[in-house]
Amino acid sequence: MKLVVAIIRPEKLNEVLEALYRAEVRGLTISRVRGHGGETEAVETYRGTTVKVELHDKVRIEIGVSDTFVQPTVKAILAAGATGEVGDGKVFVLPVEKVYRIRTGEEDRSAVTPVVGEESGV
Amino acid sequence: MKLVVAIIRPEKLNEVLEALYRAEVRGLTISRVRGHGGETEAVETYRGTTVKVELHDKVRIEIGVSDTFVQPTVKAILAAGATGEVGDGKVFVLPVEKVYRIRTGEEDRSAVTPVVGEESGV
Amino acid sequence: MKLVVAIIRPEKLNEVLEALYRAEVRGLTISRVRGHGGETEAVETYRGTTVKVELHDKVRIEIGVSDTFVQPTVKAILAAGATGEVGDGKVFVLPVEKVYRIRTGEEDRSAVTPVVGEESGV
Amino acid sequence: MTPTPINQADTAWMLVATALVLVMTPALGFFYGGLVRAKNTLNTMMMSYVALGFVGIAWAFIGYTLAFSTGSNWLGGLDNAFFRNVGLDAKGTIPHILFAGYQATFCVITAALISGAIVERMRFGPYVAFITLWSIVVYAPIAHWVWGGGWLGKLGALDFAGGTVVHINAAAAALVVAVVLGARKDYARQAIIPQNVPFTLLGAGLLWFGWFGFNGGSALGANASAALAFSNTMFAPMGTLVVWSLLDITRTKKTTAVGAATAIVVGLVAITPAAGFVSPVSGIALGAIAAVPSYFTILWRSGTRLDDSLDVIAAHGVGGTVGALLTGVLAQKIWNGTADGALFGNPRQLGIQFVAVVATIIYSMVGTFVILKAIALVVPLRASQKEEGVGMDVTQHGEEAYSSGEGAILVQPDRG
Amino acid sequence: MTPTPINQADTAWMLVATALVLVMTPALGFFYGGLVRAKNTLNTMMMSYVALGFVGIAWAFIGYTLAFSTGSNWLGGLDNAFFRNVGLDAKGTIPHILFAGYQATFCVITAALISGAIVERMRFGPYVAFITLWSIVVYAPIAHWVWGGGWLGKLGALDFAGGTVVHINAAAAALVVAVVLGARKDYARQAIIPQNVPFTLLGAGLLWFGWFGFNGGSALGANASAALAFSNTMFAPMGTLVVWSLLDITRTKKTTAVGAATAIVVGLVAITPAAGFVSPVSGIALGAIAAVPSYFTILWRSGTRLDDSLDVIAAHGVGGTVGALLTGVLAQKIWNGTADGALFGNPRQLGIQFVAVVATIIYSMVGTFVILKAIALVVPLRASQKEEGVGMDVTQHGEEAYSSGEGAILVQPDRG
Amino acid sequence: MTPTPINQADTAWMLVATALVLVMTPALGFFYGGLVRAKNTLNTMMMSYVALGFVGIAWAFIGYTLAFSTGSNWLGGLDNAFFRNVGLDAKGTIPHILFAGYQATFCVITAALISGAIVERMRFGPYVAFITLWSIVVYAPIAHWVWGGGWLGKLGALDFAGGTVVHINAAAAALVVAVVLGARKDYARQAIIPQNVPFTLLGAGLLWFGWFGFNGGSALGANASAALAFSNTMFAPMGTLVVWSLLDITRTKKTTAVGAATAIVVGLVAITPAAGFVSPVSGIALGAIAAVPSYFTILWRSGTRLDDSLDVIAAHGVGGTVGALLTGVLAQKIWNGTADGALFGNPRQLGIQFVAVVATIIYSMVGTFVILKAIALVVPLRASQKEEGVGMDVTQHGEEAYSSGEGAILVQPDRG
Ligand SMILES: Nc1ncnc2c1ncn2[C@@H]1O[C@H](COP(=O)(O)OP(=O)(O)O)[C@@H](O)[C@H]1O
Ligand SMILES: Nc1ncnc2c1ncn2[C@@H]1O[C@H](COP(=O)(O)OP(=O)(O)O)[C@@H](O)[C@H]1O
Numbered sequence A, B, C: 001m002k003l004v005v006a007i008i009r010p011e012k013l014n015e016v017l018e019a020l021y022r023a024e025v026r027g028l029t030i031s032r033v034r035g036h037g038g039e040t041e042a043v044e045t046y047r048g049t050t051v052k053v054e055l056h057d058k059v060r061i062e063i064g065v066s067d068t069f070v071q072p073t074v075k076a077i078l079a080a081g082a083t084g085e086v087g088d089g090k091v092f093v094l095p096v097e098k099v100y101r102i103r104t105g106e107e108d109r110s111a112v113t114p115v116v117g118e119e120s121g122v
Numbered sequence D, E, F: 001m002t003p004t005p006i007n008q009a010d011t012a013w014m015l016v017a018t019a020l021v022l023v024m025t026p027a028l029g030f031f032y033g034g035l036v037r038a039k040n041t042l043n044t045m046m047m048s049y050v051a052l053g054f055v056g057i058a059w060a061f062i063g064y065t066l067a068f069s070t071g072s073n074w075l076g077g078l079d080n081a082f083f084r085n086v087g088l089d090a091k092g093t094i095p096h097i098l099f100a101g102y103q104a105t106f107c108v109i110t111a112a113l114i115s116g117a118i119v120e121r122m123r124f125g126p127y128v129a130f131i132t133l134w135s136i137v138v139y140a141p142i143a144h145w146v147w148g149g150g151w152l153g154k155l156g157a158l159d160f161a162g163g164t165v166v167h168i169n170a171a172a173a174a175l176v177v178a179v180v181l182g183a184r185k186d187y188a189r190q191a192i193i194p195q196n197v198p199f200t201l202l203g204a205g206l207l208w209f210g211w212f213g214f215n216g217g218s219a220l221g222a223n224a225s226a227a228l229a230f231s232n233t234m235f236a237p238m239g240t241l242v243v244w245s246l247l248d249i250t251r252t253k254k255t256t257a258v259g260a261a262t263a264i265v266v267g268l269v270a271i272t273p274a275a276g277f278v279s280p281v282s283g284i285a286l287g288a289i290a291a292v293p294s295y296f297t298i299l300w301r302s303g304t305r306l307d308d309s310l311d312v313i314a315a316h317g318v319g320g321t322v323g324a325l326l327t328g329v330l331a332q333k334i335w336n337g338t339a340d341g342a343l344f345g346n347p348r349q350l351g352i353q354f355v356a357v358v359a360t361i362i363y364s365m366v367g368t369f370v371i372l373k374a375i376a377l378v379v380p381l382r383a384s385q386k387e388e389g390v391g392m393d394v395t396q397h398g399e400e401a402y403s404s405g406e407g408a409i410l411v412q413p414d415r416g
């Protein structure tokens, strides 16, 4: 099992989600983050104060996948997330020792295999 | 040392925190995330536009534990976080090479052992 | 390759960023999190209700580094992030199997080496 | 329809007063909307805003005539149904249609006030049906009793701007709805914390602003009575705010912003029945005194199983009752030209006030209960546990208050 | 300059009415600002706020005289340029300078209304130049036609408070600007979701409040006509809100908060030309009817490539046109002392109204197009794709609406 | 107490004007509250809101009589202490109690203005004590000097609505408090960025709205003077906004929203002393000119160690001084019936204005210093470094402005 962590541009999120969908990756978790890399800094001014904003809005995607899915997942992100300009972000692949599905207690592979089934949430 | 990362329902956070407390897990870090899994999608309408919201609010918990604590920690989360309905979330256990406590520079085991001591914050 | 994950005080963020800058760490990603440790709890009152807030605002920093950079990175964080009072936070070093730069598809070491180059963002 | 002469200065003031009262309903939406959880923000605000539609139209069609046209001791007639004969000729010294519009704003906000007791759990359709019916079946008759020529007015009950008609009435209804609906699933099990206290402060500020029209306008003209009511509306809540802050400090060593916002509303409620009847110094005293019972009612209430979520009873019921009774104590003929209170030699007034309070509470509770049960025969009143968990904004309105648009996929329009 | 006598009561009301209309522009900033994405919040709000500066000053210098001083059928003269001869003597029954100030607020908000069609993409400098010129070249003449002694007024066109001058005019301009600028890069490709619906509700509430001055003040005094206009401004949007909610429920089983806010504005727009001319019951009918075409225009529009981002055309264009035409149908001499509409035996009025609508649309579209193209010769109108992606707040204003200050490094002052 | 006759139209306007000024204090809370960091939002807002309680009551009890009852050149008497003899009989042409209420709102906002200099660090208890004492010891005497029959009024100082009494006075106090308290620990070390610029824009919009009552109401009736003051209150800030935007563009190529909000306030401050004394065109000029010194004062100040956090000195001190002096230059007898300024042949007026400014600054600074030091003998004025770090909302009020409730555990009530 691996955990794929990707930092991408917020405006690319929808495209990446779609690409992941086509790659049959179903489960994932995202969060808003701010990143610093080679991007140009923004300058802002508030009354007399000038400020350099070094951090840019990014989205972090975290996807637990079984080993065979790692390549397709990474590929989908690289393809859909790139604009070619500095600031597109990174993908990290981390080893995972164990995965559990909270609902059932299932482990590892079966923990990340999606069940299309009864409703939940809205 | 391991890092336990759990994605849970926000409404289960308090119960999970309590369960962790009883399991004598003291240190942890949480963040608001949004997840996609088998949950039904929400449909929203803004003026003429219909929108499908595929992401659901979740809470991510990150807990650094020494190896003997992994099982109790995971168990507590599984027990307190489950509702039985799709969308309960996942737990990932990641290997950790090193842990430091910033305050003291202590490493590994002693870095995550809580000190009940002098005040701080409010 | 390693992923250094640090939980620090928000008020220390600027100092830590500066320290990392001096340590020639260029790329990183941060997010707002809330943590529980040995800190004193805050008590809040809303109309008749008294509430104990057990979580404190922290900032999570995530830095992908090649192996030789791990020590300087951790050192910089420990030095700049410490106040000596409970609640300074932790640093975790996680193994990483693979890193990609989304823009170019470059892997590993070259994926995290910063390019100072053409503009992007603002 | 040649209009009979109106007083222009009175008209100028009543135009403004009407606009001021209208803005109180959006203000209430913010006061309430800041106190709930983020997932229920829009629903809570909409509970106020929607009253501006349905209750307002019900008033134009039927409520106004039942409240203010000539009728019996108990109810007005139908002469002004659908605003028939409500024109530009003077009612008092202002155009009749302006009077009707002014009163409409009272009916709207009274209905909206009730929502504070049932936020975060009532289905929106039944809520709209409820307040619309309630404004006709409960509000209009009570307004008639006191202001429309009904028995309480004849009895000599003093209610300058609606202590009984508006506040006690709404609070009695709130109690019934809160009990019938039951507590929120998380109530008393989890901390339910205000999502946006600045919104609540904004609402309190705008409510105060609008309340000058509510109380000052109840003089129905730009006269000395308006000036008195206006000043009391300024100074009484100041007194409440001071005492409330001191209570806060004494008990928890901290003054709270939610407390300050609440104190302002409590002071405004308490002075409402008294505004044009008591001297400014009595007004300050009244405001100061009124802080105490409401403060402790909130403390007590939150320890019970009664999920009057935003404390309508403590603020409007207790505040309104204290105000109505103290009106019977502190009224002074030399200030109002009408009647003295108990402190100034007329203890009978206190008795009359008591009757007005009790009659209002009883009628309001019974009426509210009947309407609710009638609606419940047709549709369920309450959202399901799951809907409550997800939040009323998404489940009742298909919207989120604050959205970053992450992961939202455009479905329609797909024609373009 | 000894002032000739003024009517004090009229003056009292017009002072207030002017303040009320002024607050509509900030309110519009919030109405619009809540509907865009967070990264464009300040830019959208500033599009309204900045009109209070540049358009207001342009009005004082040249706009007022072109609109209201004696001139031809087509344009006023220059007698009042730079407020020359605009003093404290009475114009009508109120001080001349107050009249000029009241009218200034109309010009400001009309210009600001246009911004709804072009948010999230127009560069700020050209925008400011555009609305300033537009207020002189397009707004002032049309105001003159209808209210300043021009041909439409002489023809007998009824426009109580600006259905054509303000709303249809702004919407026609909006259409042109939206087409000239083109759609936002994400339009119809990504879900663009309102960042802060409470702000939109706040804006709607304050707009309603201010609109009492807009319509009620257009009687230019505290008289029966003001009372009628005022009441219609209350009850017509109530009717719109009810119908809109029912349409929402029928179509999606949910009433939306954005819908409610929109309905309020549509109702206010539609009643604007009619406010002092129709009976209260006709006003409610007008408001109720007006909900339908605007509702379906929004649905239809969002399926096209026309990125009228915040639906200025549907709300102000369609709403204004429906209102202007229905004024020609529902006007009643016994209520307004001026003219009957088609339903009351004077079908010719409908024809006149039609002419006014068409003339306004044509002139506004042509004028807008010319101004835009002229500016485009000098500077690009549109932000680059990258700027649009980053957001207009940072790129146009160097600020963020909501900031936690993370990772912001203090650069200056470094002298300290 | 039979009321002597009042003028109804004047009363109508003054009722409204009073409500308008009252709403300025909440508006100020939002203006200031948007500019601080999120952890200090409620504390900053409460610094305004709490003045509505403590300062208002202090005014009713003692401040009013010291300012406005007959007394010496230096201070009023005690005839109206605790509102004794303040009834419904006319003072001027409006009910006395309305006059007292109108003036109360001035005292409240003046005290609240000071808070801008000391946000994010002053303990709340001492702050409340300070502004309450200050309103009695500093504000009331200065108001007496200028408006209550004191020496500055007799000298002929022109201060229409409070350029010296309100703005210069508050700014002088702000300077002293900022120096006595010292800078915030993060000042000039970290970027301190506004948490919610829309709140600041909202505050600016509502301040403008309320300021019409502030300046227009200072005519104390619905007369030509009110119309003049009102119009100047509209057009002068428009001029300031234009010039400020152009300065912004010239310097940084961008207009800022915080700048626009600031410009509006600066323009309003500057026109305050002049509002009823200068012609509309002079008003625009005055507003335009006033932008420059305040703009550059802000730039300069932020490079110093003087942590006047929200620039009270630049906006109210500099703006007020420029306005007060220009009143002495631009006043015209043909507009105000009272006095000409230097430009119109009366250079002496400028001298008088100068005396008024200097006297106000000196007295205010000394008084403020003494009060602060007296309080500091009893309790520390400043929060600890740790409290400052955690934020004033949690440490002073036990609340958070925006909360999602995560990880908040319900402690009480545990009786249920
Ligand atoms: N070493 C790193 N560790 C963690 N996140 C990083 C790292 N380097 C870059 N990032 C993230 O990726 C984003 C883009 O990085 P950057 O290096 O500017 O882009 P590019 O890879 O296109 O050169 C940054 O804003 C940051 O969020
Ligand atoms: N493979 C995954 N990687 C990361 N997060 C996941 C993954 N699968 C699910 N999640 C997270 O768990 C949440 C619930 O997942 P879901 O599969 O719907 O639930 P269940 O496990 O109950 O079937 C999702 O909203 C998402 O946040």
Ligand SMILES: Nc1ncnc2c1ncn2[C@@H]1O[C@H](COP(=O)(O)OP(=O)(O)O)[C@@H](O)[C@H]1O
Pocket (backbone or CB within 6 Å): B026, B027, B028, B029, B030, B062, B063, B064, B065, B101, B102, B103, B112, B114, B115, C007, C034, C035, C036, C037, C038, C039, C056, C058, C085, C086, C087, C088, C089, C090
């Ligand atoms: N075991 C842990 N796993 C993850 N985060 C932790 C852990 N322990 C502490 N933290 C984070 O570090 C912060 C400070 O921790 P605490 O133990 O109070 O500080 P200290 O290390 O100074 O004793 C917490 O608020 C939490 O965010």
